[in-house]
Amino acid sequence: MKKIAIFGSTGSIGSSLLKIIKADQKNFKIELLTANKNYKKLIKQVKLFNVKNIVITDYNSFLITTKLLKDTKVKVFNNFDSLNKIFNTNNKIDYSMCAISGFKGLKPTLDIIKFTKTIAIANKESIICGWNLIKKDLKKNKTYFIPVDSEHFSIWSLLDDNKKNNFEKIYITASGGPFNKLPLQKFKNISIKDALKHPNWSMGKKISIDSATMMNKVFEIIEAKKIFDLSYKQLEILIHPKSYLHAIVKFNNGLSKLLVHDTSMTIPIFNSIYLDNNKKIKSKKINIKILNNLDLKKVDNIKFPVMKVLKNINDKDSLFETIIVSANDKLVNLFLSGKIKFTDISSNLLKICNMPQFTKFKSKKPKNIDDINNLVNYVSLKIEAMSV
Missing domain, CATH: 3.40.50.720 (NAD(P)-binding Rossmann-like Domain)
Structure with missing residues (x-):
């Protein structure tokens, strides 16, 4: 057992x-x-x-x-x-x-x-x-x-222990959330209720807002960089509204591999616990209709400005990533409590990413869990004092 x-x-x-x-x-x-x-x-x-x-x-x-x-x-x-x-x-x-x-x-x-x-x-x-x-x-x-996480499990499955110098690029997909087709001029009027309506996934409030701003994909790029020991240049996000295709890996030998599965976290969870067991899971037939229309697009950085956060991060691990996560947490909470607008989440996050009091942490690596927890509290207090 x-x-x-x-x-x-x-x-x-x-x-x-x-x-x-x-x-x-x-x-x-x-x-x-x-x-x-x-x-x-x-x-x-x-x-x-x-x-x-x-x-x-x-x-x-x-x-x-x-x-x-x-x-x-x-x-x-x-x-x-x-x-x-x-x-x-x-x-x-x-x-x-x-x-x-x-x-x-x-x-x-x-x-x-x-x-x-x-x-x-x-x-x-x-x-x-x-x-x-x-x-x-x-x-x-x-x-x-x-x-x-479905994207990282997909990459992990596709790489199959390949070393990072065996492939050129990894693409992870994003549905685009509830505002993928919303005109830019309407973003200023987005309500909390609107932002919580994810088209494909049933999720908690916090991650639903992160999906609406596309911050969840920024996080997933950072995760992929760390897990697979990559540079940020080797990673890219593609919009795929149906959430059926989860990752693409382009190898140096000219081959590219794609991984698709049902829009369900049960599949990566099942495969993680039955590793190398060849156990069968009941799943839907391959959706040829979606495969014939993957509708892949690059992310619109004007509609989703949080993408610019990635330009602020170095390839080396640092405490600055903790600043990004904790600042975003605080801003999402402020939005959910009705204290700031939806567009204020990204604009304030980008401001924070360029403040000297925070950028100094780019050169500092977490030595222990206390370094991280203390910084989370520091960021929260600083943002409260800023009255964003």
Whole structure:
């Protein structure tokens, strides 16, 4: 039986993984599930999969959960410092899924690496801000890494361990979000409701806004650069409204490979857990209609000015990436709370990227997780003081 840990089991990625495991439950043993506040869903998962260890990080939810499970053998913990009470480095578990959203996902990602043979990461902030720390721990503990985001999983599948000098360019696709065809003059009147209407994917509010501004693709380029050890010149974004084609790799030998799959995160998640298993998943037939009209276009940088953020980033890892992520987080929250306009997200982000108080971090590399967390707080306070 494969021993599994799922960080963020009540979210969409964690729930999708559990659905896959449920169909093949005899081959898996879930050692740990974690959540923040959703104790009701977590307890249901615990009972369904006979889980003996859980972490629930919100303190009030932890107290309620402890009370509800007091007559069971389930061990309930409140933070990730308890992982060494659950796992042993001499007897690693087989697979861990790290799907906690936001900066809160970085610590458990780093903490679990030494206890797991394989780690699948579906957390942008961890990879963008802490990749040099993750990579160091992966190497030290001989832990195998799989990216789960559909674009990066597609690239990973296409490259098949090819070295970076074996290919010329990698293209990742973007749907263009809800405003792909919206005339530029109408952008100033975009409402919160409009920005949350993604045409293809059902997602949370934060990532839906990032998709609407195209900032999610900026993040994915940064992730791809780090994961596959590339230069930014080797990466490009193409608009593909149907979200069926996920990545293209052009190799030096004249071949180009394309990867398509249904608009569903279940496919990369399924393949990450059944690596080299030749397990079959039920999926739709190849959509010839979409293949005959991929409708690929370059990104319009005037409509989506956040693309210019990429020109501000060096090829070397630095704390400046943390500035970009945390500043964007703060600006999206300001938009969702009605304090700034949709177009203010990109204009203010570009201003921040050029401010000396922030650009000085381009030459500084994160040495530990505290460097990242302290900078996140610093950026938040600075933006509040700026009254953007």
